[in-house]
Amino acid sequence: MSEAQTEYRVEAADVEKAFGELKVLKGVSFKVAAGTATTIIGPSGSGKTTLLRTLNALDRADSGVIRVDDVEIDFAAPTTKAEVRRFQSRSGFVFQGHNLFPHKTVIENVTEGPLMVQKRPKDEVMAEAVTLLDQVGLAAKRDQYPFQLSGGQQQRVGIARALALKPKVVLFDEPTSALDPELVGEVLSVIKDLAVQGWTLVIVTHEIQFARQVSNQVLFTDQGIILERGTPEEVIGNPRQERTRQFLQRILNPL
Template sequence: MTEEQIEYRVTAEGVKKAFGDNQVLKGVSFKVEQGTATTIIGPSGSGKTTLLRTLNALDRADAGVIRVDDVELDFSKPQPKSEVRRFQSRSGFVFQSHNLFPHKTVLENITEGPLIVQKRPKDVVISEAVELLEQVGLAAKRDQYPYQLSGGQQQRVGIARALALKPKLVLFDEPTSALDPELVGEVLSVIKDLAVEGWTLVIVTHEIQFAKQVSHQVLFTDQGIILERGTPDEVIGDPKEERTRQFLQRILNPL
């Protein structure tokens, strides 16, 4: 398949972002093919989460062009709020710390966005939410509140909530970092299923073996740039850059 025939869900070109004097992203460019999973790995402070958040404009880039599905924003110039909202509506975001509404039931957490933001029919939204709960293995928890759930269950509700918006792209910000080790597997299993089903995913993760299993593309970031990119076999199995090798050695073979 030629470059022209590939359908990209995400295209980022020259993305820059600074917080004060700290230049976190230094002109990042990459593409994500439709129906594939891309993982972003790298040391703390390398810009992984900031890069992910620019894809939903949770952090507005200072410069660069990002296209998600059919909406493109040029962050070097002011953007109308309506266009930013269109851009944000193309993706769903799964946070590290669940971010569920504590006073709402599991079902209410999932239906909030489709009902309030998208103004879709209530009976349809509830039916789809129940299906999503079955998909993430939590159908029996629909009427419980977040405090009644384990961390892994809360994160699976967070995933269902993101999917309920029918996004073209699902973004995961270290979805297992806040979980106890024994709960990590249940969340990673759900994400693997989404990858198999053909959702377009971008995942910031420190779970290197998971990245190796789930990814079509791996991006290794360091000091605000993408230092290396390729398939898992290329980046994780046979990295070209010494910095990538050092990072993986430290992660995979800790003292």
């Protein structure tokens, strides 16, 4: 499919973000095609998570234009709360630390957004929640509370909760970084299944082999810019930039 024919679910143009004097994003631009998985890799402090959070306005960009599905915001211009809410509704966010409501059961966590925010019919929402929990392997845990679950199970609930909002794009912020090593695989397996099913995914990850397996596009960030982009084979298998090579050598061949 040619560039002109490609349907893009996310388009970011010249995105800038600073925290005080620290400029974290320096004119970042990229696109994510519908039904594809994009992974963002790079060293700590390179702007990966901030970039992801700007796609949901959890961190509001200082300037630049971001479009998610059919909603576009020019962050250099004034925006209303309603415009930002509409922008945020197009994506679901899966956090590093699960961020589940501790006083709500698994199924209550999954149904909270569709019921309270989207005001959708309860019968419909409950039926979809059961299906989603089955999809992530947790249908039997529906009435348990987060403290009764492993970290990997909590993260899978977080994924089901994001999917319950029927987002056009699912954003993952290092979804395995808070997990014990033996629990990482169960979460990555769920994300791989979503990619196969055709969800549009943007994933910040330090799991390089996972990025190689799941990605259609890999972005390597360093010092607030996208230094290299391409297919997994191009960026991970045969990087053009010396900085990318150094990073991958350190990650893939630790001392």
